[in-house]
Amino acid sequence: MRTVYALFVGIDDYPGRHRLRGCVNDARDAESWLRRQSGRLTPVVRTLHDRQASRAAVLAAVEQHLGRSGPQDTALFWFSGHGSEHRTDDPREATGWAQALACQDSLEPDGQPMLQDTELGALLDGIAARGTHVVAILDCCHSGGATRESGFGPPGATGRGVAWQPWWPVPDTARDSGGDGPEPARHVLLAACRPRELAHENDIDGRVRGYFSHALLGALDRLGPSASYGALHALAEERVRSRTPFQHPELRGPEDGGFLSGTPVPSRREGAAEPFLLRHTTSGWEVNCGQAHGLRAAGAEFTLLGGLASRTVVVRQVQPEYCLVEPQGWQPGPDARLLAHPVTPTALAFTPAAVTLAGDPAAVHLLTKAMNGVPALAHGGYGLPLRVDVAGGWARVSGGAGHPVPDLPLRSRADAGRVVDCLAHLARWHHILELHNPDPWLSSLVRVTVERTSVGGVSYGADGEIVCGYTMDGREPQVKVGIHNTSDRQLWCVLLDLTDGYACSPHLYEGEFVAPGKVGLARRGEPVYLRLPPGRALVRGAFARDWLKVIVTENELNLAPFRLPAWPPAGSGEGARGEEAAGGGGLLRLTAPSYGRDAGGPVHDVGRWGTAQVVVRTEVT
DSSP states (O other): OEEEEEEEEEEOOOOOOOOOSHHHHHHHHHHHHHTTTTTTTTEEEEEGGGGGOOOHHHHHHHHHHHGGTTOOOEEEEEEEEEEEEEEEETTTOTTTTEEEETTTTSSSTTTHHHHHHHHHHHHHHHHTTTOOEEEEESSSSTGGGGOOOOOOOOOEEEEEEEEOOOOOOOOOOOOOOOSSSOOOOOOOOEEESOSSSEEEEEEEETTEEEHHHHHHHOOOOOOOOOBBHHHHHHHHHHHHHHOOOOOOEEEEEEEEBBTOOOOOOOTTTTOOOOEEEEEETTTTTESSSOOTOOOOTTTTTEOOOOGGGTOOEEEEEOSSSSSEEESSSOOOOOGGSSOOOOEEOOOOOOOOEEEEEOOOOOHHHHHHHHHOOOOEEEEESSSSEEEEEHHHHHEEEEESSOOOOOEEEEESSSHHHHHHHHHHHHHHHHHHHTOOSSSSSSGGGEEEEEEESSSSEEEETSSEEEEEEOOOOOOOEEEEEEEEEESSOOOEEEEEETTTSSSSEEEEEEEEOOTTTTTEEEEGOOOOOOOOOTSSSSOTTEEEEEEEEEEESSOOOOOOOGGGSSSSOOOTTTTTTTTGGGGGOOOOOOOOTTSSSSSSSSSSOOOSSSEEEEEEEEOOO
């Protein structure tokens, strides 16, 4: 049974006009919810309310209580209270502002310093680096940046934010130079609002509560402790949005991770996580898939998974970040409106990959049968040209833009299913690579730069590639990657790293608002290490490619569709799946609807989103 080390901080008793009324209620209700899960979890709880929650006490509890957790444990930090922000020239802060939490002794003249975003984030990430799953839930103003007084609110609501006080020191911008090796584990953040927004509390059902805390605990009651972070955020965000249009809760972390565990939550029978969710909003039924994910026009369809697997919804309106849908031939009951439903695209206005099969007739017959019913793939056509050559019990897949795919065995139906999975994987990767908005307006306002550091060289090839070379003594090149917003408006950006091993990940820059004229730095300004993948010899002339692709919108995007492991996925065995499970392929099962019409139609209202992209070639010189 998983042990959860939990620290609940609730502060109402701030001095004078800064006093709040619902934070201790939030902390107590959250503690009560966790203790009710004791049959599934082992809670180890520490609470700090009001005057107990001094800066020294909060830091000590994070380090000594949450720090007791180890691998296979969870550390939960819940804070309800005031937050604040200050202007900064720190290049790591793309908004131009830094955030902090107000402890109980921070608001008196000459009081203790605020708990800075960088300070708290480093403590939580240090615990995560030891193998603990770490979750921070912050119900305070500016909380979207509080682990890393402006705005509006609804009538009667109180903002949980204070203006920066003159006795609070502003931290310097010194930072570590970064490190080699894989990306370290980081904490998950569920925040009450965006970094520049206020969070609010108000009387809800006879008690003063934070809008976000009340919504999140309500979502946990409906979905249970095994729900994914994405589903919890979707429900909580909509509940807050129904109360005020000025507060937008944020999720920083894997959408498919299970709450308090981080383990991916499966939603398909085959066990894979589904990247899209259907929920009911004040505007109607909504799926978190939009133009920036590749959805082009009305008419596309999504099919519900699980117990409602035979039911579909049809897209009626497409926005950059989401789409509005209507149930097709069924009517959701009242309970369905209180849940987030996993869905998969089953009819999108995309051309499937055009697959050519050649070689041994019996093996080609096996592949033909395995491809049937896999809508990302077609026998011929005008889509991405992929080819499979079969000889001697082996299949060679070609046609992708990345590194050559290792040959796959082809002697059985299970082997054929794995070859088809490979084809679907490559099709999915190429759909992400080729995302672009036909209207170039927003794309022209953002650019990606790759700058050299003291390690390795940077030059430009004749074909426009950015060439980064190993040093003479064999060290990997290190570069500084920036996302430049040259517009006069705040834009939300995510940086995707598409590797030539057919992986895609947003880990370099996992979605952040970038202020006008500012630069968002990959890895918060630490060097980006470039290296050849394992298995490629470090000999002169050897190289690897990365496509660094920025997707820019005016609001946050669902990032789950952009997470794709390299091929072959780690831990997957040859011939591990039979024909019945073949071709799941993850994202974007692309086909026309079964009743014979084209999905979608001409592109209209392409929306305010865009892309920018550079190609980086890492080579041994």
